[in-house]
Amino acid sequence: xxxxxxxxxxxxxxxxxxxxxxxxxxxxxxxxxxxxxxxxxxxxxxxxxxxxxxxxxxxxxxxxxxxxxxxxxxxxxxxxxxxxx
Numbered sequence: 001x002x003x004x005x006x007x008x009x010x011x012x013x014x015x016x017x018x019x020x021x022x023x024x025x026x027x028x029x030x031x032x033x034x035x036x037x038x039x040x041x042x043x044x045x046x047x048x049x050x051x052x053x054x055x056x057x058x059x060x061x062x063x064x065x066x067x068x069x070x071x072x073x074x075x076x077x078x079x080x081x082x083x084x085x
Contacts, residue, residue, distance in 0.1 A: 010048055031045065035055070
């Protein structure tokens with residue numbers, strides 16, 4: 001057994017599919033499009049769990065409160081820039 005943290009593990013597409021509930025074909029599509037970081041060793045595709053989790057995080061949809069706060073920050077910044085300029 002490896003002493004590496006669980007997130008440093010490398011998973012094949014079948015294991016990653018079980019972990020993520022995404023189909024193997026869908027994972028292959030993301031790999032083909034260049035979006036999903038991976039390794040290819042003798043035709044075998046491996047994905048580091050930590051990199052997969054970070055990649056999935058990029059698809060996170062913000063809550064209404066987070067989006068409202070972002071909009072308010074942008075409006076405030078624009079108002080401040082107008083008052084200074």
